[in-house]
Amino acid sequence: MKPPQFDGTTAWNAYRRHFKAAANANGWSSTEKATALTLALRGDVATVLQEISPEEQEVYKQLVGHLEIRYDQSHLEHVYHTQLKNRFQE
Template structure:
């Protein structure tokens, strides 16, 4: 399954559902999910990587958490 890109214009909760569906269909590990999510980021959404340590960029829950804080419902 091809993964959609995320640039911050799509609601995060919608994108995350699509991402999780693709990850489940592809059988990705948490490390593979972190890599795929990093590669899917575009524009302003990709700039969030500047504020996350390289170690945490490899942890899906950390990366998704930062995106949730920036683009989630409570944003």
């Protein structure tokens, strides 16, 4: 089972769930997951690979950590809630 490509147009959390499902179905090791994820990156997302060392690219958790820093949107929920709260107060 081949994981989908990630180009940053879909939400990172949704993509990561799909990727994990493919990795589990294929029984990939951590190194295999890192390789598959590296190959799945497209477009501007692939520039993350230029910013990290080759050793970090081979460690799945470190690669995911770098991608989460840039593409995870869970922190935005708090920002949006604060903006909405401030709008109501105005």
